[in-house]
Amino acid sequence: MIGETFLAGTAKHISVAGRVLGGGRLPLVCIPLTAGSRQKLLAELDRILRLQPNLIEWRADYFGGLADLPGVVRLARELQSAAGDIPLIFTLRSVREGGQPTSLDDAGTAAVGVAICEASAAGFIDLEMSLPQLQFAQLSRAAHDNSVQRILSYHDFEGTPDAAQLLAKFALAQQLGGDIAKVAVMPKNPDDVLTLLAATLCASRQLDIPLVGISMGQYGAVSRLFGWMFGSSITFAAGENASAPGQLAMSDLKMLLAAIDRDR
Amino acid sequence: MIGETFLAGTAKHISVAGRVLGGGRLPLVCIPLTAGSRQKLLAELDRILRLQPNLIEWRADYFGGLADLPGVVRLARELQSAAGDIPLIFTLRSVREGGQPTSLDDAGTAAVGVAICEASAAGFIDLEMSLPQLQFAQLSRAAHDNSVQRILSYHDFEGTPDAAQLLAKFALAQQLGGDIAKVAVMPKNPDDVLTLLAATLCASRQLDIPLVGISMGQYGAVSRLFGWMFGSSITFAAGENASAPGQLAMSDLKMLLAAIDRDR
Numbered sequence: 001m002i003g004e005t006f007l008a009g010t011a012k013h014i015s016v017a018g019r020v021l022g023g024g025r026l027p028l029v030c031i032p033l034t035a036g037s038r039q040k041l042l043a044e045l046d047r048i049l050r051l052q053p054n055l056i057e058w059r060a061d062y063f064g065g066l067a068d069l070p071g072v073v074r075l076a077r078e079l080q081s082a083a084g085d086i087p088l089i090f091t092l093r094s095v096r097e098g099g100q101p102t103s104l105d106d107a108g109t110a111a112v113g114v115a116i117c118e119a120s121a122a123g124f125i126d127l128e129m130s131l132p133q134l135q136f137a138q139l140s141r142a143a144h145d146n147s148v149q150r151i152l153s154y155h156d157f158e159g160t161p162d163a164a165q166l167l168a169k170f171a172l173a174q175q176l177g178g179d180i181a182k183v184a185v186m187p188k189n190p191d192d193v194l195t196l197l198a199a200t201l202c203a204s205r206q207l208d209i210p211l212v213g214i215s216m217g218q219y220g221a222v223s224r225l226f227g228w229m230f231g232s233s234i235t236f237a238a239g240e241n242a243s244a245p246g247q248l249a250m251s252d253l254k255m256l257l258a259a260i261d262r263d264r
Numbered sequence: 265m266i267g268e269t270f271l272a273g274t275a276k277h278i279s280v281a282g283r284v285l286g287g288g289r290l291p292l293v294c295i296p297l298t299a300g301s302r303q304k305l306l307a308e309l310d311r312i313l314r315l316q317p318n319l320i321e322w323r324a325d326y327f328g329g330l331a332d333l334p335g336v337v338r339l340a341r342e343l344q345s346a347a348g349d350i351p352l353i354f355t356l357r358s359v360r361e362g363g364q365p366t367s368l369d370d371a372g373t374a375a376v377g378v379a380i381c382e383a384s385a386a387g388f389i390d391l392e393m394s395l396p397q398l399q400f401a402q403l404s405r406a407a408h409d410n411s412v413q414r415i416l417s418y419h420d421f422e423g424t425p426d427a428a429q430l431l432a433k434f435a436l437a438q439q440l441g442g443d444i445a446k447v448a449v450m451p452k453n454p455d456d457v458l459t460l461l462a463a464t465l466c467a468s469r470q471l472d473i474p475l476v477g478i479s480m481g482q483y484g485a486v487s488r489l490f491g492w493m494f495g496s497s498i499t500f501a502a503g504e505n506a507s508a509p510g511q512l513a514m515s516d517l518k519m520l521l522a523a524i525d526r527d528r
Contacts, residue, residue, distance in 0.1 A: 010454075190274075190465055190493050194458050201454055221524055222490045229454050229483065252523040259516040260485055 010204035010231040012211070014180065016087050016123050016149070022054045027228035027235045027257070030055035030089065031250055032243035034062045038075050045082055048239040051250045055234065057089040058122070059243050060112070061099040066092075069115055076121035087123030089151065090116045097128050097155040098244065110135035117142035124149045126182070129172060140177060151212075152178030160185040160192035160215070166199035167206075174207045180233075181207065184214035184244065193219050197230040204231025220246045225256055274468035274495040276475070278444065280351050280387050280413070286318045291492035291499045291521070294319035294353065295514055296507035298326045302339050309346055312503040315514045319498065321353040322386070323507050324376070325363040330356075333379055340385035351387030353415065354380045361392050361419040362508065374399035381406035388413045388444070393436060404441060415476075416442030420449040424456035424479070430463035431470075438471045444497075445471065448478040448508065457483050461494040468495025484510045489520055 011026045022028045031053040035041040041063070048056065058079055065071055080088040092109050093099025104112065110131070116122055117139070125148050127139055143150045152173035160166075166183055173181030181203070187193045193215045200213030200223075210233040215223035224235050224246065236243070237250040248256070275290045286292045295317040299305040305327070312320065322343055329335055344352040356373050357363025368376065374395070380386055381403070389412050391403055407414045416437035424430075430447055437445030447464070451457045457479045464477030464487075474497040479487035488499050488510065500507070501514040512520070 191462070193493075194462055194465075198455070198458050201458075219493065222486060222493070225489070225524075226486045229457075229486070248523070249526075252526065256520055256523055259512070259520055260489075262513075262516065 010201060011228045011233045012204070012209070012231075014210050014233055021087070026233055028054035028233060029250065029253060030057050030234050030236050031239040032057045032059045032236065032241075033079070033239075034059050034241045034243050036062055036064045038065065038078075041075065041079065042082065044240055045079055048250075049083065049086070051239060051254075053086060053237070053239070053250065055089055055124075056083050056086055057091050057126075057236070057243070059099075060090060060092045061094075061102050062243075066102050066104055066108075066112065069112060072112055073115050073119045073121050076116055077119065080122060088121075089124040089126060090122035091126035093126070094128055094130075096130060097153070098157045106132050106135050110139050113139045114142040117146045117148045120146050120148065122148060124151055124180070126151045126153050127178075129154050129169070129176065136176075144177065149179040150177065151180045151182050152176055153182040153184070156185040157216070158186060160187050160195055163195050163199040163202070166196065167203050170199070170203035170207060170211055170213075174209050178209060180210050180212065182212040182214075184212075184216055186217055186245075187215045187219040190219055193222055196220075196223060197227070200227065200232050201230040210234075214244075216244055216246045218246060221248065224248055224253070225260070274465060275492045275497045276468070276473070278474050278497055285351070290497055292318035292497060293514065293517060294321050294498050294500050295503040296321045296323045296355075296500065296505075297343070297503075298323050298505045298507050300326055300328045302329065302342075305339065305343065306346065308504055309343055312514075313347065313350070315503060315518075317350060317501070317503070317514065319353055319388070320347050320350055321355050321390075321500070321507070323363075324354060324356045325358075325366050326507075330366050330368055330372075330376065333376060336376055337379050337383045337385050340380055341383065344386060352385075353388040353390060354386035355390035357390070358392055358394075360394060361417070362421045370396050370399050374403050377403045378406040381410045381412045384410050384412065386412060388415055390415045390417050390446070391442075393418050393433070393440065400440075408441065413443040414441065415444045415446050416440055417446040417448070421480070422450060424449040424451050424459055427459050427463040427466070430460065431467050434463070434467035434471060434475055434477075438473050442473060444474050444476065446476040446478075448476075448480055450481055450509075451479045451483040454483055457486050460484075460487060461491070464491065464496050465494040474498075478508075480508055480510045482510060485512065488512055488517070489524070
């Protein structure tokens with residue numbers, strides 16, 4: 001199986017409470033939840049669970065009820081409970097990094113994340129490295145104190161920085177205490193895809209934490225299918241809706257990974 | 265469809281008698297014939313035609329009857345006739361470049377190729393750039409004089425030369441009059457796969473002829489599936505047997521390309 005061979009040597013495993021996700025197979029597949037209301041989210045989750053992802057990301061910036069903080073925490077708990085063994089990633093993506101517009105400013109965004117952590121309502125939380133320092137520190141501490149794993153992320157929807165800059169972003173994530181480093185960038189040409197893959201591969205050899213390296217958009221499909229070979233531990237697939245450009249449909253991704261596996 | 269979009273901008277179309285192969289879609293898929301006898305080859309071809317490849321390569325180094333030169337030519341004609349519109353590539357791969365051992369020396373190998381060309385028994389002929397100069401010149405002239413397109417090839421089953429060397433091989437193929445340049449190399453790590461893809465992309469921008477860039481083996485699957493994005497016009501898939509390490513099964517390759525296409 002993919003990831004059980006020497007091929008995935010640089011992609012690292014991710015564990016939750018001592019359990020290695022995916023039974024040791026890489027890449028892990030994460031499906032985002034993008035519905036806007038509690039009822040629709042629960043229904044979306046129900047359908048997505050049938051696709052058997054390894055992780056589920058609640059993209060809370062799509063959610064209409066962010067103003068009700070206790071309600072958000074309750075809903076995260078409900079989602080995590082319904083997902084059972086499959087860990088929930090709580091992500092409130094900012095507009096700055098490609099998310100949906102919400103009613104919250106940086107302080108409000110951090111407050112939601114802190115509440116989620118204090119309630120241990122998710123296994124992972126996405127922390128943008130571009131958050132203002134104060135909010136970043138609050139969120140990071142709340143996650144750490146409540147054993148919520150931190151995915152320190154960097155997104156560029158406009159282009160692909162050079163390899164040295166990408167490598168610096170991965171390294172910064174580890175330096176800032178991240179449990180996982182995530183870099184997602186937009187290629188303008190096939191060269192940019194190679195740059196992202198090379199930087200991810202290099203980072204996976206230099207750093208200790210698991211990485212996620214994504215080249216988005218149409219050119220980036222290579223990274224979503226083969227990123228594991230270049231040190232990326234998670235690939236994001238579209239369940240019902242893509243939450244970022246270039247995500248493959250989960251059904252296709254599973255079929256593709258199985259075929260690649262079979263032919264090796 | 266793949267290749268009809270801007271994405272395959274650097275991969276060039278291949279035409280036979282004024283007809284663009286694959287109806288303008290890239291990559292073209294080529295399946296090798298590897299049976300050892302006339303009867304088995306005709307049966308193999310019959311089954312392979314159902315997979316609807318764009319090209320069929322007769323790997324004549326697998327054929328047991330090479331000593332009978334007129335018989336080889338007759339058989340090539342039979343295969344081309346049975347394949348109908350699908351052009352035949354005649355390839356007598358040398359042991360030096362990863363082929364099967366045959367009874368022929370370089371002179372004998374060239375004589376077979378010359379006879380195939382003089383009979384116009386194939387649409388394409390594979391010419392190894394490592395052939396001794398005399399035999400290379402004989403074969404190249406015979407192909408040219410009989411309008412058989414020349415695929416000038418370079419293989420390295422031991423490793424992947426650096427990008428500058430790979431680029432030089434592609435350029436040499438054009439310089440020597442090749443209609444198509446083919447470079448197939450073995451990666452020892454994921455870095456080598458990126459090197460092959462980058463070199464193919466660079467060559468596809470600098471050169472005028474269509475290219476085939478292949479990274480073989482288990483790491484190389486990326487190049488077989490996504491090579492078209494980096495300027496490679498043909499991907500080789502296994503029909504019944506793989507003729508080189510890393511070839512994906514044709515059924516899987518078609519499914520994979522369709523899924524990638526659908527998700528874009």
